[in-house]
Amino acid sequence: GExxxxxxxxxxxxxxxxxxxxxxxxxSASNYFxxxxxxxxxxxxxxxxxxxxxxxxxxxxxxxxxxxxxxxFSLHITETQPEDSAVYFCAASLSYxxxxxxxxxxxxxxxxxxxx
Amino acid sequence: xxxxxxxxxxxxxxxxxxxxxxxxxxxxDLSVYWYQQSLDQGLQFLIQYYNGEERAKGNILERFSAQxxxxxxxxxxxxxxxxxxxxxxFCASSAxxxxxxxxxxxxxxxxTVT
Numbered sequence: 001g002e003x004x005x006x007x008x009x010x011x012x013x014x015x016x017x018x019x020x021x022x023x024x025x026x027x028s029a030s031n032y033f034x035x036x037x038x039x040x041x042x043x044x045x046x047x048x049x050x051x052x053x054x055x056x057x058x059x060x061x062x063x064x065x066x067x068x069x070x071x072x073f074s075l076h077i078t079e080t081q082p083e084d085s086a087v088y089f090c091a092a093s094l095s096y097x098x099x100x101x102x103x104x105x106x107x108x109x110x111x112x113x114x115x116x
Numbered sequence: 117x118x119x120x121x122x123x124x125x126x127x128x129x130x131x132x133x134x135x136x137x138x139x140x141x142x143x144x145d146l147s148v149y150w151y152q153q154s155l156d157q158g159l160q161f162l163i164q165y166y167n168g169e170e171r172a173k174g175n176i177l178e179r180f181s182a183q184x185x186x187x188x189x190x191x192x193x194x195x196x197x198x199x200x201x202x203x204x205x206f207c208a209s210s211a212x213x214x215x216x217x218x219x220x221x222x223x224x225x226x227x228t229v230t
Binding site: 034043046049089103105 | 118120149158159160161164172174206210217218219220221222223224
């Protein structure tokens with residue numbers, strides 16, 4: 001099955017600096033890569049996603065890049081703010097042909113702390 | 117607010133007992149996914165239903181079962197509970213079952229087995 005590795009496990013940055021979180025996946029058939037933000041006591045919130053036919057996607061201060069050859073993808077947060085502090089999860093989706101199922105395999109998470 | 121609701125928020129029960137967790141997907145979503153989140157295992161996929169039918173199984177124990185009803189809400193049944201079953205249980209819903217699509221998570225149910 002799919003295996004997703006995520007680094008680093010913790011990350012501290014000064015407010016206004018950039019943060020980068022990296023993930024690698026094992027199955028070259030994976031074709032959908034979402035990122036989730038989880039605040040304390042809440043469920044994961046989808047913040048951005050990318051599909052295998054795209055190399056980069058941006059949404060305001062958040063961007064995701066995908067390198068299919070190397071099987072890795074990254075989350076970039078620019079101009080970080082204290083409210084960006086949370087645990088971030090990457091995931092990869094492996095489709096099961098004929099079954100129409102797209103289960104997500106998650107990385108272990110990165111705890112981001114933005115220091116004011 | 118994702119639009120996915122889960123009840124109850126917290127559940128405390130004893131070993132050997134059985135509990136039922138409930139999930140209502142976003143309006144119009146046909147797929148429901150169940151996940152377990154624990155400190156040592158992270159977020160793990162348990163099972164998916166699409167329009168009432170089971171679509172995929174992940175790391176779901178035989179003591180656990182789920183179903184999706186005609187109104188599309190879903191229930192996760194956990195029986196013969198063990199201490200190690202203590203975790204957060206999330207459901208997520210998506211509009212699609214046949215193509216990769218966004219999954220929206222509910223607020224979760226925190227299960228504590230004593």
